Amino acid sequence: MWTLLIILLIVWAGLAVFGFVVKGLLWLAVLGIVLFLATLVIGMLRRTAATKE
Template structure:
């Protein structure tokens, strides 16, 4: 489970960096950042739920 979240975080961060490098793909950078943050939130929520 955690391995999947870490892989997704790396992929989303890569998309964000690639989007900023290729300025015409700014939408890709925004998408990468949004997905990166969403993955972090999902991981935190699932971790908090597992502790209960």
């Protein structure tokens, strides 16, 4: 689970950086940032739920 989360975070960060580097792909940067934040929040929520049980 943690491996998948870390891989997704790296992929989303890479997409965001690539989107900022290539001028015409600003939408890709925004998508990368949104997916990065969503993955981070979901990972934290699952971690919190797992520690409560």
